[in-house]
Amino acid sequence: MKRLLSIISIVTILAMLLSACATPTPQVVEKVVEKVVEKPVEKIVEKEKIVEKPVEKVVEKVITPTAVPPKAQDTFIFGAQGEPVCLDPAIITDGISGRIINQVFEGLVKFDKDTTNVVPALAEKWTTSADGKVWTFNLHKGVKFHDGADFNADAVVKNFDYWKNTKNPTHDAQIKAGQTFEYFELQFGGFDGDSIITDVKAVDPATVQITLKEPQGPFLNNLAMFVFVFWSPTALEKAGVNSCKTPIGTGPYKFVEWKANEQVTLTAFADYWDKPNAAKMKNIVIRNIPNNSSRLLALSAGEIHGMEGMEPRDVAAVKGNPKFKLILRPANTTGYVAFNYKVKEFTDPKVRQAFAQAINKAPIVTSFYGGTGAPTNQFQPPALWGYNKDIKDWAYDAAAAKKLLADAGYPNGISKVTFDGKETPLEFWYMPVSRPYYPNPKDIATALAADWAKAGINVTLQTIDWATYLDKRKNGQLPLYMLGWTGDNGDPDNFLCYFFCLDAKDTPKPTEGFFADKEISDVLKKAAVLVKQEERAPLYRQAEQLIHDKVTRIFIANNQPPLAFAANVDGYIPNPTGTEYFNTVVVK
């Protein structure tokens, strides 16, 4: 018994010791270790004998953590879902890296606040030639990079060269190291001579002229994307293939440190050019907390000030709690059900319409989106200017769906299909991972299957790991499946043309179930080369109407990704594209 008592007392003492050092959270403890190493070399000449005696004197100045933590409002701590891939904007596509890049770098133009409208950034203003091929940008003067170099037209030219020219030494080295300039290729049609950008030249230090092969409708929206932002050319050259670890731009925050799997630290850039929009916080820390529940607990404990990636079931709890602030990012994402046109039954529009009419979207969205979703009838989210608000969705009507199937020659409903010439049970594939457009794919798939069953459509639910899922979808091996799209550049073209524009030979692509429709493709291709928004918008509305009427896919819902903040955080402006700037954020 004595032993037990001693164990208990040891444990208690340990617990007391640990809690004694507990300080109220959130706390930021700063420790600065300054090492000054002096290495004078004494040369003593003694009768032609030289003795070299190195003396090392280490002066270590340690400022230990103070008992009172520094003012909490110095630092804004954001909880991210994972680890950034790379901090070189030119070679990334992921949003976690993007969030850091948005603070450190700037481009010619950017998205305005919570919209996808394009406004000036490093370019003060711009003009377009009458044929839409030549864009002239006037740059802000007196802009400095974090390494002290000047931002000017020459820097812009060098950055475009890095993105576009495969013979550019840094570009070439990156490719050899296994990197890709994916977004540049996607948005500007490829590299070298393939690119839609034929020339970028510095007219004078404050003027850049970009010449295009042909007019590109989404050109400005493309330039506003988080990846087309400028490096200090000298810093980039120095970094070479290590560019992922040393980002240097002109943004309001500059990069300090990236601790793998832990956090990225940024600090306010004192020489930021745009004083009214300079950083309001001294430091930014972006912590990697991979588990959704742990992240919310960290917010509850006051260790972080804001976070992304909430479980839908947690949204209501955050909303009702005065300790938190819930911010919904305007939808830029649409979840859909895609048909594979290699399934014989799906080539009949009546069958597709029956599938659409059998689904009761509203209750599904209410049940599985945690109050952040909205049912939809088209591909573009309402925030985009090509959205067609006049489209009337197929009304939910199980009886009508049954009748449509009977008319199409399936009076007993559908449970088997002919896929690629073989008869198989109808498999409905759902994604194994939660995505912004489908927060609970399995639950949603089950609900969809239940709706279909009421109309005599019996599906077998199927899934597989995410990588294989994408692989099968790319190769057109899924007969009926769930997927979605998150916009890149806030332009309707980015939602519609990527899927519905056909290549020069009009070949159906396996990527989206071998769907091909020349009528839709022609409208979209026409809109893609116009420059004026007022001319393009009606065409995109027309395309959406066609896509709906032909029941090419069933669009289920848009989702507004939820972000949670501590109640004392102000000034976080959510952008549909996720391009969000922390310079306006204040922790009170």
Add this chain to the structure above:
Amino acid sequence: MLSYIVKRVLGVIPVLLCVSILVFGFLRLIPGDPALIMLGERATQENINRVREQLGLNKPLYEQYLTFLGNALRGDLGRSVLRQEPVTQEVLRRFPATIELALAAMLVALVIGIPAGVISAVRRGSVFDAGSMLIALTGVSMPIFWLGLMLIYFFSVTLHVLPTGGRLTAGTQFTPITNLLVLDTLLRGDIPLFFQTLRHLALPALALGTIPMAIIARMTRSSMLEVLSQDYIRTAHAKGLKESLVVTRHALRNAWLPIITVVGLQVGRLLSGAILTETVFSWPGIGRWLVDAIYARDYPIVQGVTLFIALIFVGVNVSVDILYALVDPRIRFE
């Protein structure tokens, strides 16, 4: 004794070779192309081909394996697909975090598990025995994930005494030496930071240590019970020896063998448990790194980390065998 050790150590080679073949083979059996994952939903065929070529994925499998093995023997585990980091260096950089967590968890397990088992055996049938064995049973059955979240909720959110995760408070600037932060903070003489690392270590160590603790307590109890029923214990009692002396000197010493075996086996459990614990507590060790790599089909990381973990596991087992031989002379003379 020396020949025994040499035999044991040489036995490690075929094991590691098998592990390398299995890992390499299984990874390639799982569908999912690393090039496609790397490039994402928007990949073009040209890009996929180019990346596959760069990663050497277009070569025949046996050639890929031999390259991997040859490089691994020279200590080069390749470069990560996604981030292009050298895997060997990254494993060594991240491993101290896992080791620190595993050691702390083992400490929790031993310090509580062994005394609890001994007392339970000595006071067999008492309230303490029933209580501690009930706790041990609960401990074994508790999923680490759930336990971790509950610990965070109780100690961090409700009581505000311990942090929710990470190794240091966000924003702390500290340059590690060995990357074992408990040690590093002491080496730098930074006592407040030392306590900070302990506070960060407390919850994950408790979560990870619970299952081994329960297993060790139960094994200690049953092993002690067996020994306590032996004649020589009765003799010791009859000689009039003090109870504490009988327990520690006569009983526990003879009960060690199965306990050491179980403790050795827990190392594997700690390493696998670390994967979950590191995810819940945002702990930057190799467990979490491995999980991320599996999802990304980052072959070099998965191969490297698995091989490394196998090496550690086999190494610990060999050490346990040697320790066994030291404790029980019968074994080394067999």
